[in-house]
Amino acid sequence: MAPMGFATTPSRSSYDIVIIGGAIMGSSTAWFLANDPDFDGTVLVVERDPSYQACSTAHTNSCIRQQFSTELNVRISQFGADFVTNLRSYMGDERIPDMPIQSYGYMYLADNEGFAEALREAQKVQLASGAHTRLMSPDEIAAEYPFYQLDDIVLGSINTVNEGYFDGGGLFDWFRRSARERGVEYVQGEVSAITRDASGHKVLSVTLATGEVIACGQVVNATGPRAARTAAMAGIGLPVEPRKRFTWVFEAREKLGRDLPLTIDPSGVHVRQDGPETYLVGCKPDPDPAVAFDDFSMDHAIWEEFVWPTLATRIPAFEAIRVVTEWAGHYAYNTLDQNAVLGPHPELGNFHFINGFSGHGLQQSPAMGRGLAEMLVHGRYHSLDLSPFGYGRVLTNSAIIERAVI
Known part of the structure; x- marks a missing residue:
């Protein structure tokens, strides 16, 4: 028996x-398709694991920020913040509870002048896009956040407006639930093959592991860390791979x-209120x-030898702490430039990416689900021009330079 909301076999x-x-990503695209008044077609979502236990979405830290170095990434997160905080209005569903962003902000700490200059340049982009980023001297940081040890810090950057963390699981649940209620069909299954026509320029069908062949007008690759494997079924190379990321939740004896x-932190460790x-x-x-794909093992040495010492050095109150829970998740890591690959393949035009x-x-x-739905229905982006994320840059090895990657 398939989990609730999932069929065991497609209905057509x-x-x-x-x-x-x-x-x-798949559910966001599905919802925006179902919400588009100009689209009256059929949509099938194929999900290999309806428990979602191993997917990147289930292991997310649910953070949102506007502190990017490129305007387009800033705009994308600004729409994300507006969508999350006004989800009930966007979805037109009074059942949806308030989902505010916990706007504690991101505090970037620079320990050298090169990093500080990068923060200054990024702030110019952010302010021009309407963000509220502040640059702070070590003395200013110490006055507002006296718990930091700042002897090595030359500059900080923070934005406390629509930047922090939110209920990512809630957003995912409502995308999926509302898409199903609007007619999107979800089926438990795994795609084992993708068939192209004789010319090689069009996908004709996908084949499930059960042997069922499903004809399709367009196909979307929304398979997270497995995206390269899915693309390879269509004869396409994609520079996306699973990279492990560790998370710990802890209590501290001393309050901040x-x-x-x-x-x-300049070390790469990042920590927030939870x-x-x-x-x-x-x-x-x-x-x-x-x-x-199935490697979610923890590295306990990295906690003892690196993370805890870094925490205690930067925030001395974290010398005495107790881990409550821990997990490892996977980034769907784009080895080209750590930015998304979105939209149609330039030659296999009905094969679409929302990956990396x-x-x-x-x-x-x-923003990405909305944009891809616009491309699928209208053949172009309406709300934001997301074409810089197109697959063409993979073919030419042309990276998007986004300096604010964590």
Whole structure:
């Protein structure tokens, strides 16, 4: 028996749009399709694991920020913030509870003049886009946030307007629930093959592991860290791989006296308030290789030898702490430039990407799902021009230079 909301087999043999992957990106795209008054077609979402236990969405830290160095990424997150905080209005559903952003902000700490200059240049972009980023001297940081040790810090950057963390799981649930209620069909299954026509310029169908062949007008690759495997079924190379990211939630014996912004330490460790009595800290391994799709093992040495000492050095009140829970998740990591790949393939025109978000996916899901739905229905982007994220840059090895990657 399939989980609630999922069929065991598709109800038909042909769909206008087949979305492979039903986590945050697939479900966002599905919802925006179903919400478009100009679209009256059929949509099938194929999800290999309806429990979502191993997907990137389930392991997210649910953060959102406007502190990017490129205007387009700033605009994408601004729409995400507006969509989340006004979700009930966007979806037209009174059942949806308030989902405010906990706007403690991101605090970037620079320990050298090169990083400080990058923060200054990024702030210019952010302010021009309507963000509220402030640059702070060490003395100004100490006055507002006296718990930091700042001997090595030359500059800080923070924005406390629509920047912090939110209920990412709630957003995902409503995307999925509302899409189903609007007629999108979800089926438990795994795509094992993608068939192109004789010319090679069009996808004709997807084949499920059960052997069922589903004809499709358009197909969307929304398979997170497995995106390269899905693209390869269509004969396409995609520079996306699973990279492991560690998260710990902990309590501290000594209280800070105020809420902790999501602090980006120069070491790469990032820590934030998680609840009234808990904090959340994350980091990447070093080295940072691609991992197996099912590798979610923890590295306890990295906590003892790196993360905890870094925390205690930057915030001395965190010398005495107790881990409450921990987990490892996967970034769908774009090795080209750590930015999304979005939209149609330039030659296989009905094969669409929504891949490679490299840790930015949850906050970008409203704008990216909306944009891809516009492309699928209208053949172009209406709301934001997302064409810089197109697959063409993969073919030419032309990276988007986004300096604010965590």
